[in-house]
Amino acid sequence: MKIIKTTLVAGLISLFATFSTFAEKVKIGDPGWTGATAIANLLAAVVNDKMGGEAELVPGNNTAIYAAIDRSKGEIEVHPDIWLPNQQAYTNDLVPKGTLKLSSKPYEGNQGYCVSQQFAKKMNITAIEDLARPEVVKAMDSDGNGKGEFWIGADGWASANVNQVKLRDYGLYDAGIEAIRAAEAVKNARVLDSIKKGEGYAFYCYKPHAIWGMADVVMLTEPKFDEAKYKMVQPKEDADWYKKSYVASKDALKQIQIGWGTSLEAKSPAIVDFFKNFQLSADDVSLMAFQISVEKKDPADVARTWMKNNKSKVDGWLGL
Secondary structure (H helix, E strand, C coil): CHHHHHHHHHHHHHHHHHHHHCCCEEEEEECCCHHHHHHHHHHHHHHHHHCCCEEEEEECCHHHHHHHHHHCCCCCCEEEEEEECCCHHHHHHHHHHCCEEECCCCEEEEEEEEEEHHHHHHHCCCEHHHHHCHHHHHHCCCCCCCCEEEEEECCCCHHHHHHHHHHHHCCHHHHCEEEEECCHHHHHHHHHHHHHHCCCCEEEEEECCCHHHHCCEEECECCCCCHHHEECCCCCCCCCHHHHCEECCCCCCEEEEEEEECCHHHHCHHHHHHHHHCCCCHHHHHHHHHHHHCCCCCHHHHHHHHHHHCHHHHHHHCCC
16 A cells, blocks of 8 residues: 555656646736736736646847847747737737737727826916927926926837827927927826926826826827828938838727737747737726725735736636
């Protein structure tokens, strides 16, 4: 009997070791904006907690994430929040090449430019062109350099390049507006500080995002999307991108989805099957982003709480 028990224990240890050895693994990029961080942590939580796999989060900007996916060496295998057409300079290269696959279940995003409700009412601001008025520019100059401050995004964001062009083609630079690139956390803090101090501040904004729960802000109107007035060339496409671009209308509504390296399909097919079924709404992302940015909750905890509160949806992703 002792020999049988010993053999059984040894067999179970061997079996568990085998499962551990062959557990599916994935490295998920985190490009840094709050919505993407929320989704990356949710993907990881499902893989780790529900599938028994191993998911690792790897920080990096868009350029680094896409380059790693393209190399197909397992450095980064997933982009959690691909905004199209913003990031088409990357996807138009990698998808036809066959190194990147996009989800067929996107959610919808809207982007534009915001100011606080307080500032909008004080200065009678409703449209993007109102920011060019001299008194508005002066009210947005917090450091006394004669330039009104306008956050256009973080380094490495394709959308920041679009915004840099847009502000030029809307005539805002000529009016005295200064484009600011900084981390999103810096922008969030500046928005709240400007409201507290009664100062003017304009910034690139989008839905879904935690900012809508953080402060009373309003998205300004822009000229309706016009394909003829939206000719954006990204730096990846042409070194002379800024000169060759012309953008003078609102962005079209965005399709936002996850994407994964095709090399992952042979290595971790069950994880890829989960990715194919994965789908969120803009409200889902906004809620998690708010909890991370405003309530200062740990992104991993936010992900696990969301999973607990949405068990049927998660089970559906996994075919349960």
